[in-house]
Structure formats: structure tokens, C-alpha cells
Amino acid sequence: MSDLPIKLSHVSFSAAATPILRGIDLVLRAGAPTFLMGPNGSGKTTLLRFLMGLMTPTSGTIEWNGSHDPAPRRRAMVFQHPVLLRRSVAANLLYALEQAGIEKSQQDKNCTQLLELVGLVDLADRPARRLSGGERQKLAFARALARSPELLILDEPTASLDPSATLALEQLIARAADEGIKIVIASHDLGQARRLAGDIVFLHRGQILETTSAVSFFQRAQTEQAEKFLRGDLIIER
């Protein structure tokens, strides 16, 4: 069973009468990584939560491969501040594998592979909540991969990481994308978008202003707001 394509039709969301997202129409298909870009408060995280099926829109519909059932099948998410279970690093991965319905006999092998992939083999028995920021993100990333997703949603995955940890995580993201996993990232890191993005969805005040390939977005943005965003002007939300 597949979760792609995801189709959002006229999706709007308000919290306590404050509009967060307005009239979002978006289709996400398999392919190169999609970056959701835009200033803080533009609705990136909320949009990701809709894609993941964690929230219900105030109006509009979301379809995962034609289905309205929000239960995650082949999709996974890494939150901006991942919450790790109060168990060892390995136990966190085994838990995710178990929940993803991986057979018991396969779990140990998959766990070791994931630990090797993200470079946490030596820390397998450490309590997960004692890891450093970069190690946490790697574990959260491995835990998301444990679901063998076809869609991987990342919310500001490197926002609080130092350059070397950022590089390590970007390499993991690029590798996952190469293996055919559709990546959707919310980010306002322009450098990261240049390095990883296939296409860009530019959000501003809860509306999609541009949906375009990364190349054309960075060459010539279509809207004034995106131009300002690219120039690094401070866009103040009101």
C-alpha cells in the first residue's frame, strides 16, 4: 500500500479564529526532495502535520493515494524536537520496527543496519535521552527509516545542529532521496535548499505563493515576498 501521491484540496486551518493555513492546493508525488520554505509563522510545520495526518483541517480535504484515512502506512516524520523513548538507543529502534510491523526475526538485523547507517553502533546501549543534539537527530532519522517509508517528512531537521552534524544529516537525507524515498523538508535554510531541494513550495502567511523547481526558484523567484526571502530581508509577520 502506498501513501503517495498526497493531494491537498482547498485545505484551510484556523486556531482560535487565527488563520494558520489558507486555501492550500498541493499535490506531492514521488521524486526529488520538496522544500517547504518561508519565514517563521508561515505555516510550514502545520502543513507538515497535515501531510503526516496528525491534524484535521478546518476545511478542505487531504487524500493519501486516494484514501482519506490518516493512519500512516508508508510515511514517517522527524519532528523539529524529536521525543525519544526512555530506553536505550537500540530499544528505540526496535520499538519503531515493532510498531511498523516488521517481523521479530528481522528486527535485530534491521536495527543493526540502521545503527550502522547513522553511525550510532557504539552508542546502541546508551540511554537515548542522554544523547547529544546531533546524535538525537540521527537516532530520530533512523527511527523514521525503520518504518521503511516512501515518504519522509522532516521539520527543520538541522535547525539546532553544528555544521559537522548538519553535514552528516544532510548526507543521510541525500542518500535516502537517492534510494527513492520522497523527502519533504520544512526549512528556512537557503543553503540547505540549494544543496538538497528538487522543488520548492514557498509559503507566506499561510498561503502558497510559489510552487516551482528549485533551479527556477533560486534563479528568478516569481513573487516579491520570495525575492525578499531569498535576499535575506527580514519579512516581519503580522
Added chain:
Amino acid sequence: MNEGSGALQLVLSGDPALYNIVRLSLVVSLSAVALAALIGMPLGGLVALTRFPGRALLIVILNAFMGLPPVVVGLAVFLLLSRSGPLGSFGLLFTPTAMVIAQAVLITPIIAALTRQSVEDLWVEYRDELNAMGVKPFARLITLLYDARVALVTVLLAGFGRAAAEVGAVMIVGGNINGFTRVMTTSIALETSKGDLPLAMGLGLILITIVFAINASAWGLRLYAERRIG
């Protein structure tokens, strides 16, 4: 002063009657904690994770019942277990089993209410992650109870403290029968009223020491777990 040294002598002498009273106290209260945990922890977890009509009322009731007077619990269990009561045919009144039941009734609300609070707090933190992993409701309950395990040790301690300290419930349903249902708290009450202060003080000393030792080891366990689990 005389009474004080008498009490110390009694404690150190290893008197078998005294030893039996201490042993029964521990068996009754620890069994009550185990029984109450078996009921109270899943109940608290369930209330934390489900929404149903009357949930708020149930939470208020659980919280209010944390302060149940032991004598009232004793009276209720007495009525249930007495010959003419609904459970009278089991012949449990004035047995250690009846004392376990009474103390379990007393502390189940404590364990359930504190478990609900711990699990609900953890759920707020875990909700998105568990939903993103597609965790089903039953697995959710197990996960949260397990991950709240350090906090739940403290919950058990609160229950044990209450059970070990109460005298009213075990007095009523146990009857304070010498060598059979006499525990530390009922002995202290009896010996004090008889004027045998050395024995009463000796038992009081032991009771406090045991409660202290159990709390100290639970605290040590907690520190160890926090270092191990984070």
C-alpha cells in the same frame, strides 16, 4: 528513659512474637500494594488515554478517594465480608486476606490517580511521535506505563506508605488477633492503651526504620534509573 531502653532491648532481642508481627505487617501491606497496582495502574493509564462521558467526574472521585479515611474503608470492607454480607460466604473476615483487601481498597485510588497524572503528562510529550509511528491504543497504554516507570516507583511508594501507616482498616477487618492478624500499627495502638510503652515504642521504631529503608532504596533505584534511562 526506662521505656526507651526497654524498647531498644526488645528490638535487639529478636523476640519471635515481635518478629511475626513485623513480618505480617510487611506481607499484608506489600500484598495490598501489589494488588492495588495491578488494578490502579492500568485503570489510571486508561483514564489518562481515553475520553468518555463522566471522565472528569471519575478523575475528581479518584483524587478525592486518595484521602479516604481508613476506618471508613475498614467499615465498608467489614460489611462486605461479614457473615451476612454479600461476600460473607468466603469466611474472610478477621483473616490477613481481609486486611490485604481493605488496604488495597484504601490505596487503589491513590495509585490510580497518581498513575493517571504521570501517564497523561507523558502522553502530552509522546502523542505526536506515537501517532506518527502508528501506535495502536493498547500498545500506547503499555508504552506509556513502561516509559513512566521511574515515576511509577514513587507512586508505589506513596501507596505503600499509606498502607503501612494506617491502623483503622486493618483493626476493623483483621480484629487484631494475637499471633494471627496483629500487625505493627494495631499492636502499637493496643500496647499504648494497655500501658506497655516499651513494646509500643519498639514497634514504632521498627515501623519507622522499615518505611525509611524502603524509601531510601526506592530513591536509590530512582537515581540509578534516571542515570540509566535519562
